[in-house]
Amino acid sequence: MSNENGSANRVPARNINVSCTDCSLNPICLPVAVNAKELDELDEIIKRSRPLKKGEHLFRASDPFASIYAVRSGTIKTYSVSEDGEEQVTGFYLPGEVLGVDGISTNLHSNSAKALETAAVCEIPFDKLEVLSAKIPTLQRHFFQLMSREIQADQQLIMLLSKKSAEERIASLLLSISTRHTKRGLSPSGFRLPMSRNDIGNFLGLAVETVSRVFTRLQKQGIIQVDGKEIEVLQMNELCHMANGVDDKARSA
């Protein structure tokens, strides 16, 4: 049943050479800052290589920071590796989202990024953007605007996740994905989780058993319907309350 609602994974297989003009993500990406003629020029600096296969890297930690990337389809996971070799998932990036901003301070990427499923990505090289920005001042400003929003959103999520209970964390993540879907004009209530329970646990700092247990509990409470990776949110309000750490007693009191 959730297949009808789970539209996220059915992002149409786009021609990898689709231009900014034809891209459905252009209202939330760079093109919003330029007019039709300038759009062609922007289009020319954007590199669209072949799609990444599942498990393939977009960049690795310590790679020089020369571009940022906009996800066009699929999902990318970023992670860092601790000194003792443990992988720590640092983020999930969905279509229309920008990643790679972790290199802004040091000019080296501090995280690695790899595809969780087949993913198409637009690469925006900084040096070329700079040249173009000399002609289109609005473009660079919008670019940094986009970057600042990404940095802020990342931090906000890290902060939220660091202080909450297991249920709050999982509810926060589901809510975050739902919100991001809505931003792209997709259904807020039905989506596919592109990441494994392991990755979710790692990202949220929870044991994988805890993740499964909380999913089961949320399902029993009738808040969500889970079918493998497909999620349907049945009670959005409950999910919000849970993410904000408001329990039933507190609300009825």
Next chain:
Amino acid sequence: MYLVKDEQSSSSLWDEEFIRQHDVAGPRYTSYPTALQFHEEFTHQDYLDAAARSNQARKPLSLYVHLPFCKSLCYYCACNKVVTQNENKKRAYLDALIAEIRQKSKDFDAGRPVYQMHWGGGTPTYFNDAELTELWYEIGRNFHLVDKERGEYSIEIDPRTISGEQLGLLKGFGFNRISLGIQDFDQKVQEAINRVQTLEQIEELMAAARNYQFRSVNFDLIYGLPYQTVASVTKTIDKVIELSPDRISLFNYAHLPERFKSQGLLPEEALPPAEEKLHILCSASNQLVKAGYVYIGMDHFAKPEDELAIAQEKGELHRNFQGYTTYKDADLVGLGVSSISLIDNVYCQNTKSLTEYQTLMEQGGSPITCGVTLTADDEVRRAVIMSILCQNQLTPSQIEAQFKIDFSSYFASEISMLESYVAQGLLRRKDGSFEVTPQGRLVVRKICMAFDVYLPDHMKQGRRFSRVL
């Protein structure tokens, strides 16, 4: 908390009578020689030579970035600033600043790590998110910023210009310290200085700063403002203590309307008289000390577990234009209008005129318009003054070893002044060193002034307080 307060109130460190007797008008020694000695014969080549020497020594770098714009005018302010609502002005300045970043970064070896950076103003957060991001990116691309854990990266914040969420952006860049301009919580005082902000705004920012895990939050407070009384400032400090910042700067407001025009807008009749100011200083300081803050020196307080207090305890505290710091021996590169650099044995300053700065940067010229090269004697005296200010002591044998001089003959006349300060209780002798007494620390610049050769003698003799306080 209040019980403890009552218990300790009998043993107050801040002694009004002592300050009245000993405090003098004088420099705050963020540099020695002070900026008064900077001269215009200083050339761009002098700066380049210093940069080349500093590349040989390969010390780390410290960056100061000046962002001079404010949305509205705070009447007390004596900073180099421009009040504007014009977005284009900010943009033009940012372009000039980026040009300077690109130009100056070429003068320093690419690998030199930036362990310390401070963005000051003006109001840095008056620039919008995209502009701040662009600026951070330009600095990161042209200088070698280090991992967030190793760097000491701080920014001044006008609480009226920023939301809790925006603090996340600053944290995301890599800032790990923030400084909030509080000044005073009293509404009447706030209205008189044209800087109205609510307690709720500050509470929101503090909560966000804690959630985003900034390593340290500083409050700037000012005493000597219109309508302040001991009672009103006590209330402000109560709120401060409750909000629990890691560091506090308690600055003296010096009323000089002939030099800083906007100060003329303050209701002069409402300024607390000198005696009342002294009461306020002592009462506020004692209140902070009783609440557990450590007095670091020269207007600064910190919690005992703060890095600043720990560094002082270990004798590792230093001082530069950004105030006290735990990083020593960095070459300080100033960026932006009016900013000061300290490179090897050279101080130099960018033009203080915004128009001139932008014109110079547009033409690819050098923004440096004055400076001074330290003599060997300046360097010895600077080391002595900084040791007194930061470590609260002076160990002649250390200075002798560092500079290959004989302290007692080199500083024969200064030593006799030190002896008189020992007699007056500002200093005490300890194992061949001079140690600044707790009371002496309240008037520490008087001790430093003994070593300042550029001060006219009548100032050194210690004219009794009145002008500064």
